[in-house]
Amino acid sequence: MIKAICASSEKGTPKRPMKEATLKANWGIEGDAHAGTWHRQISLLSADTVDAFNRQGANVADGDFGENLLAYGLDFPCLPVGTALVCGDVVLRMTQIGKVCHSGCDIQKRMGKCIMPTEGAFARVLHGGILRPGMPIEAYTAQRVFILCASDKGYAGERKDESTPALHHLVTEEGYEVVGTALLPDDREQLSALMARICDSYTADLLLTTGGTGLSLRDVTPEATIDIAExxxxxxxxxxxxxxLSVTARASLSRAVCATRKQTLIVNLPGSPKAAVENLQAILESLPHGLAILQGTQGECAVDSHI
Structure with missing residues (x-):
C-alpha cells in the first residue's frame, strides 16, 4: 500500500507529500524535478524500512530521503530489476537498486548513515495515471501473461475452450504469471481492440492468442494482430x-504471426490445445531473452551498463 507520494520542484531539496499525483508515461511525476526521459523517473523506498530507521531516532519525514513513493509491504531491494509495479492505472518498471551518494546528506551527517543508497530503488513509468496515498500496489517479479482465445463456437457456448487452460498450465509451470484471460468471437475489430488495450495499458508482457490462424474465412487473428502491431x-x-512440421505437414497451413506493440510481445497460437502447447514449447527457450530486450532490462549480449 502506498503511504506517501512526494515531489519537489528543485533538485537537492527534500520532497514533500502530495494528496494526489499525476504520473506521465516515460516521464515521471508531473512537476517533480527528477522527472525526465531517463531510467530513474521514480524513486522508491519501503515505508517499513523508514519506520525502522526512525525507531533508531532518525525522525525523518515522508520525502526527506528524496523518495517519490513510500510503500508498505514491499522490500524494494529484494525485488529484481525488471519487476513490474502496478497501482491503479499506473505501471512502473524497476530499473535500478540502490545509488551512489556523492555528498553526505543532512540525514547522514546527523545519523552517521543514510538508507537511500542501499534501500532505495528506481523505476520508469510505463503507463501513467493518478496515484493517491492508500492505494494498493502490487509487484510482479515474473513475466505477466494474458491469454486471448478467438473462437466463434467457444464464444457462443457451443464448444469448451480447452486451449486457454492448457496454455495457462504450461506458462505457470515455466514461471510466468497469468494476469488475465478472455474469450472473443472471430471478429477482427474486437480482437485487435482488446489486443491494443492490453498492450497500451501494459497489462501483460506476453500476449498469447489461440485460435483463428488457419485458412477458414473466419480465421482473422493474424490480420487483427497485424492491424495493431508496431x-x-x-x-x-x-x-x-x-x-x-516434424509433427504434421498441416503446420504449413498456419498463418500465425508474432509481433510487438509497446513493450508487449504478441504470439499467435493454433486453436487446438495440443497444437497450441506444442507451438509455444517450440519458442519457450527464446522468450526470456526476447522479453528482456523488449523491456530494456537486458542488451543484445549483456545487461545494459546504466541499469
Whole structure:
C-alpha cells in the first residue's frame, strides 16, 4: 500500500507529500524535478524500512530521503530489476537498486548513515495515471501473461475452450504469471481492440492468442494482430512452423504471426490445445531473452551498463 507520494520542484531539496499525483508515461511525476526521459523517473523506498530507521531516532519525514513513493509491504531491494509495479492505472518498471551518494546528506551527517543508497530503488513509468496515498500496489517479479482465445463456437457456448487452460498450465509451470484471460468471437475489430488495450495499458508482457490462424474465412487473428502491431517478429512464427512440421505437414497451413506493440510481445497460437502447447514449447527457450530486450532490462549480449 502506498503511504506517501512526494515531489519537489528543485533538485537537492527534500520532497514533500502530495494528496494526489499525476504520473506521465516515460516521464515521471508531473512537476517533480527528477522527472525526465531517463531510467530513474521514480524513486522508491519501503515505508517499513523508514519506520525502522526512525525507531533508531532518525525522525525523518515522508520525502526527506528524496523518495517519490513510500510503500508498505514491499522490500524494494529484494525485488529484481525488471519487476513490474502496478497501482491503479499506473505501471512502473524497476530499473535500478540502490545509488551512489556523492555528498553526505543532512540525514547522514546527523545519523552517521543514510538508507537511500542501499534501500532505495528506481523505476520508469510505463503507463501513467493518478496515484493517491492508500492505494494498493502490487509487484510482479515474473513475466505477466494474458491469454486471448478467438473462437466463434467457444464464444457462443457451443464448444469448451480447452486451449486457454492448457496454455495457462504450461506458462505457470515455466514461471510466468497469468494476469488475465478472455474469450472473443472471430471478429477482427474486437480482437485487435482488446489486443491494443492490453498492450497500451501494459497489462501483460506476453500476449498469447489461440485460435483463428488457419485458412477458414473466419480465421482473422493474424490480420487483427497485424492491424495493431508496431513491429513484426517473423523468426518466432517461422520457428513454430518449423518445429510443428516434424509433427504434421498441416503446420504449413498456419498463418500465425508474432509481433510487438509497446513493450508487449504478441504470439499467435493454433486453436487446438495440443497444437497450441506444442507451438509455444517450440519458442519457450527464446522468450526470456526476447522479453528482456523488449523491456530494456537486458542488451543484445549483456545487461545494459546504466541499469
Amino acid at each position: 513491429r513484426m517478429v517473423p523468426g518466432l512464427a517461422e520457428l513454430m512452423r518449423l518445429r510443428s
